Amino acid sequence: MAEIEKAFLPKTWLGKFGCAFRGVRVGIGAYGAASFAVHLPVMAGVLAFAVWDGVTWPEWYLLIVCITIVLAAEMFNSSIEALAKAVTKEYDPHIRDALDIASGAVFTAVIGAATVGVLILVG
Numbered sequence: 388m389a390e391i392e393k394a395f396l397p398k399t400w401l402g403k404f405g406c407a408f409r410g411v412r413v414g415i416g417a418y419g420a421a422s423f424a425v426h427l428p429v430m431a432g433v434l435a436f437a438v439w440d441g442v443t444w445p446e447w448y449l450l451i452v453c454i455t456i457v458l459a460a461e462m463f464n465s466s467i468e469a470l471a472k473a474v475t476k477e478y479d480p481h482i483r484d485a486l487d488i489a490s491g492a493v494f495t496a497v498i499g500a501a502t503v504g505v506l507i508l509v510g
């Protein structure tokens with residue numbers, strides 16, 4: 388396997404932020420498009436309802452934390468999917484476990500966020 392070109396690795400903070408922004412773009416676009424097509428409209432609906440409902444500041448903080456956790460979990464899931472594709476295209480029980488656990492992490496975050504959202508917006 389070819390060594391990563393030294394020139395390719397980011398040397399400055401600006402370069403590192405560039406990698407992070409590319410990660411957000413690729414994580415949402417190339418790998419998580421189907422999931423984010425669900426997450427983003429739901430997130431927009433929750434935020435619109437929260438504005439209409441006039442939720443308190445502490446409730447806003449909770450909603451924002453929940454949304455951030457779900458989006459970050461989804462991007463970690465995309466990251467593990469990308470790594471799994473690089474490791475093998477063949478069936479591997481450990482890859483299966485890793486991918487299923489990553490999906491389970493997103494599912495766990497979504498259940499927690501949905502519970503908090505319902506308690507704040509409906510409760």
Ligand SMILES: Nc1ncnc2c1ncn2[C@@H]1O[C@H](COP(=O)(O)OP(=O)(O)OP(=O)(O)O)[C@@H](O)[C@H]1O
Pocket residue numbers: 418419421422464468471475476477478479480482483484486487490
């Ligand atoms: N190389 C592999 N070895 C074993 N199982 C695999 C492998 N690749 C995928 N799987 C199984 O298929 C499932 C879906 O794979 P993957 O997450 O790559 O597809 P996806 O449709 O893009 O998923 P998502 O909807 O989460 O984006 C995994 O959770 C895992 O159970």
